[in-house]
Amino acid sequence: MDSPALSLTEWVVLALLAEGPAHGFALARLTTASGPIGTIWQVPRPLVYRALDRLTDLGLAEPVGTEPGHAGPQRRVLSVTAAGRSAAADWLVRPVDHIRDVRTEFLLKLALIDRTGGDPQPLVDAQADRIRPIVAALRQRCDTAHGLEQAVASWRYETAVAALRLMESVSR
Template identity: 35%
Template sequence: MSRESTCRFAVLGMLCREPMSGYGLRSAIERSVGHFWQESYGNLYPALERMAEERLVELVPEEPSQSGRVRKVYRVTTAGRAALAEWLRRPVLPHVERNELLLKLFFGAQVGAEDSLVQVERSRAEAEELLAALHIIDENVRQSRKSDPELAYQHLSIRAGLIGLEAHLRWCDEAREALQQLTGSTKKRSAR
């Protein structure tokens, strides 16, 4: 399934929570599922227009704002809820992850262990920051919405992110050690 067609289900899921504008959708996605799913404005707005044509979403009648602009706020329709439920029941399609770090390491012999080590260290630092942020999100979600029936489902995705980042940090440590050994053996050979 293409990213564009999956975008519609991310949008439908968010609109099942509450009516939102395109900007509101983007913000809600960033705040909730952003650690494992992202959508650009370039995907959101055309998807909203197509889904409105297909009657999966509809515009909420709104009053003009103080600036005189009418903000387009969408809500999911019954047909949209049915389409989302049908998609949620389908098997997940396998995908190949596109990981630039692993691609660079695969070809790392072209630049050497020191340059590859820089890439690993950068990735490790980013993962540490993301892990800290995800721990805060996890704690905030669990504390602020204890009675929310969606919490158990949302927590599963947060836990996957936490466990994945912890595994990535362990791998970074292994990669660092291996690359440091390569750096040491390269320096020994060049000193001879």
């Protein structure tokens, strides 16, 4: 099965839901500034609910019941489907394509893997393999570029090297 085209918010909500049935309010708490996911990347509550609706529409999540809300309406509890669980598991070990995504998507994946007690090494190894040729290409570009192009190439090179050092540090 091809991986569904989901936004980063939808992937995060799907991975959180794969941990066990939950309602939107509980998931939104995890993505607040003080939540374990929100310390990396915050998702406003309305976007969590929108993501749950889309995941349900795509057949990746389904309602499994309700529970009373605290001074509010009943809360709809959802669970991932088999397709949702498989998609989340595949996404969690897939390296990010761009160095700029290491700061958000990669770190989110590490946090989500950690939450379940999973092994981050397959993701870390795949990510390092993805970054090494980028570092080599950027090194060559630094050696041949001039002026502003050299400054930009140097910035990109140093950022890629830092990302690779992160992979090595996480591996230890």
